[in-house]
Amino acid sequence: MDTTTIARPSILDLSRDALVAALKEMGEPAFRARQLWKAIYSDLAVSFEEISTLPVPLRARLAERFDPFPLEPRVKLRSKDRLVDKLLFRLPDGELIETVLMKYGEFGPARARRTVCISTQAGCALGCTFCATGQQGFRRHLSEGEIVGQVMHVARLVRADRARESAKIEDARPDVTNVVFMGMGEPLANYSHTMAAVAKLNDPEGLNIGARHMTISTVGLVPGILKLADEPFQVNLAVSLHAPDDATRSETMPVNRRYPIADLMDAVKRYIVKTNRRVTFEYVLLHGQNDYPQQAEALAKLLRGVLCHVNLIPVNRTEASYERPDNGRIGTFRDILNQAGIAATVRFEKGTDIDAGCGQLRARIISAPQGAQVSPGKQVKNASGE
Template structure:
């Protein structure tokens, strides 16, 4: 029996027709699930009892169990979800003065093995389905009784390695009949999976591409991100330039500052040279402790790095920290078993 959350609108229409049910029921079901936050067919009272029973026989409406919820002193909330097979993921709700954002996971664990990231330490288990991705947002909205207007695929996993399910989930997020989130308020963060970047260039979606860079040379990047051996910087930058030529959109580069590793003025010069032909923003991220070999760049040194980039024409900013006191900040999400 399939989870009805795993269908986008057109797919659900087709599936209902195949099951000899009226196509227009997809609109009613979407309204109940995504607008009214229904968790069962039984509460869909504008459907006949017979139809509700038939839907219950043919589909599931399945949400993960909320295992724990922890709130930071800055209002950030971290959720641990358990799916039907016992797999667990974390996702995070972040509050800003002008928006509420969800940092969601696309995989159970991760197999990229970045040296500074906690997620991959417990290994990779499986991809999430689109419904399991969407359920994180629906669960956070129900729990906090607030509407999420921004989504970042920066939680556990590499979105580009679960490309089809991520795209299906995004189609539901932006659908006015569902979550009605602006395409420009959805960001896909990749460690540099070039195949995915090339596919995204041809998608009829206006989402934001964010690339985890973290080092300005192949030598340094390969030490901390094994994926650089498959997609070295020359290949990655070429893919980004091609993406930008098609989309005409700014790209965001994420750059975690590690003390004594990638935060010197020489590193800054090489970073400027690397991205000089790309219209971009650079998010400088203070390293959050994940019990790795790295240490955080001191604030004054980080500020000098930022100012040097800005003085050479780059749009750079040190990203505000959120949720570090509850291990909910960048790189700290884990696959826990409770």
């Protein structure tokens, strides 16, 4: 392993002000920082050497001082329907994180969404029983640059695809149209780096992703929800609820013992009053656990009068082996909510053939023999390369 690479701080961890200060310290004028910012976050340069707007000696000095990109792509899998790409990155200290690109084309090629689901922690401390990441434990928080870098890498892939395939389609939107903070980890537990990443992704001279096109998903950390309500960014909030009562919720989500449903709902209502924004409740349907009609009725009662939408997600099988309810049971649950005036839709998992569920690919790589290659179709082969 190249230890000089590890020793250099990542340039992606610098805010715009910090970048100006760093270049000033190197004896460079402020406009060089602007050029560098544009090269990194708009042109998506992967190395300093390729930034032709900067003098060659400055490029070399930057390369000595900073790591230009802290994520090393190790695995890329594409689903059979070609709508989902799953990526596994290795970080400078060897940690592995996952990122998913989901393409939605239902609005026509010029309005198709390209949504990236990103991780905010390596592993997770919260231990939800239906989640592969939750079974692997917490490793560490991701830095601002490690969070933003996931989107940048995907944006580069999309840009290359668009250059090849969509040259004739008029589409002035960003390479990545939406970002969801729903990958490995709890974003509100890594609050400052998550919000710094939001600011950077939103920068009009960079990736330019609208705050309204970003969603922060939380397991229900009450102090984080209240803090988020005071932020200037109009990001969306998604709350993982997964049960209408404390007893059921605590069985699958240990965090419920710390922040029970009454406290969580109180925080969500205060968030809505402050932001006037609709909240999404995520509800993973687990057969025989939280998918009974009586539970749908209890959920409808809990959410009555709350400005919200419910996403029902039939479980993606993990090591914990929960059963997915059949379609009839899923439909009944949804209908009970809709009939009670609660907007609810079913979101079917995408990319199940490539372990798109949070933490599944990482778990499979860690348990694979060293040097093994993972390919779609769930085999692990002894082979080299990506």
